[in-house]
Amino acid sequence: MPELPEVETVRRGLANRLQSFVIDDIEVLRDRAVASPGGPQALRLGLRGQKVGAWSRRGKYLVAQLHDPQTGHCNGVWGVHLRMTGQFQWHPTPTEPCRHTRVRLWNTAGEELRFVDLRSFGEMWFVPQNVSIDAVMTGLQRLGPEPFSEEFNATYLEQKLKGSTRSIKAALLDQAVVAGAGNIYADESLFAAGIAPHRKAGELNLPELERLCTCLVDVLEMSIGAGGTTFSDFRDLEGVNGNYGGQASVYRRTGQPCLACGTPIERQRLGGRSTHWCPVCQR
The missing domain is CATH 1.10.8.50 (Helicase, Ruva Protein; domain 3)
Known part of the structure; x- marks a missing residue:
């Protein structure tokens, strides 16, 4: 299972690769990959048309801010937990997805961010702007301090x-x-x-x-x-x-x-x- 260094490595990669990435389309190939209320349909509606902003990490959770590409207004967040075998792949040109592909996202240039998960335990959430993140991604409520924080001593x-x-x-x-x-x-x-x-x-x-x-x-x-x-x-x-x-x-x-x-x-x-x-x- 990816631990803090692996998740932080993924966060940095996403932050670097997805600068100015506007989600033009999204396809959910496995419904259980979506854990938030409303399931795949709500995830598609929440993410489509949004510009992916700053990525943060809390424990083994990843959270991206979502913004209106025209006004910059924050329209909620996109949460991810890799669990045991989840991983993101960047595909700058069209390629056939493997059978373990769970979620696919494209920008207007046709570049694709792909979520692949062999064991299918990975999860995604869409949290609207007016909803508490902890109320939807409930695992965040149980986390202790970060190892790098002043609280951990x-x-x-x-x-x-x-x-x-x-x-x-x-x-x-x-x-x-x-x-x-x-x-x-x-x-x-x-x-x-x-x-x-x-x-x-x-x-x-x-x-x-x-x-x-x-x-x-x-x-x-x-x-x-x-x-x-x-x-x-x-x-x-x-x-x-x-x-x-x-x-x-x-x-x-x-x-x-x-x-x-x-x-x-x-x-x-x-x-x-x-x-x-x-x-x-x-x-």
């Missing part, structure tokens, strides 16, 4: 995790604790911080939480700089793989020597997710 984590008996790995995967982190970067940041993933979240002390906050931000920034991680499906808007996977310290390196001490990397399932760590470097 060791003191916050200490209060949020106080008394928690679940593993710190499970806590990092909880979007209500921190928005955008996922399996890859939880493993990588815990390794960088020297914290074993199975430790109880409520037992970590303040210095450990300070290290964890710093390491999570550092790992995420490094991955964003590398264009995210591709281990299976993720591609950016131009079809390019993310490059962070080759820099991973523990994720998917089961049995390989730890880059710090040489001990074989171990793997087990925690909270239903594969977890990778070094039994010597992480305590």
Whole structure:
């Protein structure tokens, strides 16, 4: 599943490619790709004729402002969640869509933005201007602070995790604790911080939480700089793989020597997710 760095990479690609993009036509090939009220018809009516404005990211959600191309008046927003395998593709000239294509959008020049989703869990929303975004994209209500925000710090984590008996790995995967982190970067940041993933979240002390906050931000920034991680499906808007996977310290390196001490990397399932760590470097 795309995590924060992958979604941020897509956001930047969309922001760059869709400057002055006016949606001339839209085709929904799979109704379940539209999660907002009114379904595909409302999405088509809401997006058609609109100029795509600034893109923002909240956790793993993407949101684009929609504007009247003549007056610049804001006419609502277009929301997207890639889920497990969703990806956008840019097609400057006509091409036949693959069978996993869910939504197609064109401008007057015939250039196409295509949403492809192998597993079909990705979702889109149209939110009119006079409606609260959170009321339609309800998952936004449950998100914790962004890792790069001032609200995300060791003191916050200490209060949020106080008394928690679940593993710190499970806590990092909880979007209500921190928005955008996922399996890859939880493993990588815990390794960088020297914290074993199975430790109880409520037992970590303040210095450990300070290290964890710093390491999570550092790992995420490094991955964003590398264009995210591709281990299976993720591609950016131009079809390019993310490059962070080759820099991973523990994720998917089961049995390989730890880059710090040489001990074989171990793997087990925690909270239903594969977890990778070094039994010597992480305590």
